[in-house]
Amino acid sequence: MFECIKCNFSVSATGSGLTYQWQVSTNGGSTWASAPGTSTSSSYVISTxxxxxxQNKYRVIVSGSSPCTAVTSNAVTLSVTGVSIGSSASTVCANSNVTLTATSTSSSPSFTYSWSSTSGSGASTPITTNPAVITPTVAGSYTYTLTATATSGGCVITSTQGVTVNPQPAITSATATPAPICAGSTISLAAVINAIGTGNATLGTQSTTTLTGGPYRGGSCTANKTQFLITASELTSAGINPGNINSLTFVTTSTGSALANFSISMAHSSIQT
Structure with missing residues (x-):
């Protein structure tokens, strides 16, 4: 969003009974139309x-009783400076860094920058560096607001960047097999995190039939996945008739920690006749 100072065009002309018609071209001067909110005075102001x-072009046609012939001014080009922003990542773990960068579309004027957001975002106190290295500490979806202020002219530009922060997985247990071992022997190390836990999949329409499953594949906190595979014979045994499955219901009784930013999807592995 751009909240810049007003832009004021003006022309100086001599004569009597003068009238002014301001025009704008949005295609480089090929065609012209009356400028929005056209003023009939010697100045034209763009409020916002x-x-x-x-890169719009503006000109004015001056008419009068003396001289009688209308005169068209030279065209001037309006340049509006903008600021684009970007993020090093759209999703990060809590207590990890994300870098926000603002880039001006023009070398003049120069800008000062301030980044801000809510508590837990790492920018509840405005950060005035660019790029800004921010460390969110609490999981959630944050909107970072950039306020760019021109060092001359008073132009203020604001824009936003969204970042999703996932909870940091915690290690609930770590085991070594075997333990202890002799020097030079091989040991297997295993760790369990609570980012996604094991559980039961309830199969059926409001039934109590259960299938016990666990994580099919685990990844980092930015890409965890749990998959339950249910065969056609298990669906039949649970009393589910052939046809389309239009909805799924998951009832969560407890979790080791808050689970944020998750999605549920369903698909078949193969079609059998």
Whole structure:
């Protein structure tokens, strides 16, 4: 969003009974139309500058009783400076760094930058560096607001960048097999995290039939996955008739920690006749 100072065009002309018609071209001067909110005075003001006005051309036609012939001014081009922002990652773990960068679309004017967000985001106190290295500490979805202020002219540009912060997985247990061992022997190390836990899949329409399953594949905190495989024979045994499955219901009784930003999907592995 652009909240810049007003843009004021003006022309100086001599004569009597002068009238002014301001025009705008959005295609480089090929065609012209009356400028929005056209003023009939010697000045034309654009109250709100937006990026869509960048490179528009403006001119004025001056008419009067003396001289009688209308005169068209030279065209001037409006340049609107914008700021684009980007993030080093759209999803990070809590207590990990994310870098936010602002880039001006023009070398002039120069800008000062301030990044801010809510508590737990790592930017509840504004950060005035660019790029800004931010460390969110609490899981959640955050919106970081950039306020870019021109060092001259008073133009202020604001924009936002969203970042999703997932909880940091915690190690609930670690085992070594065998333990102890002799020097030079091989040992197997295993760790269990509570980012996604094992559980029971309840199969059926409001039935109590259960299938016990566990994680099919585990990854980092940015890409954990649990998959339950249910065969056609198990569906039949649970009393589910052939046809389309239109919905799934999951009832969670307890979790080791908060589970944020998850999705549930369903698909068949193969079609058998």
């Amino acid at each position: 500058l937006t990026n869509s006005l960048d």
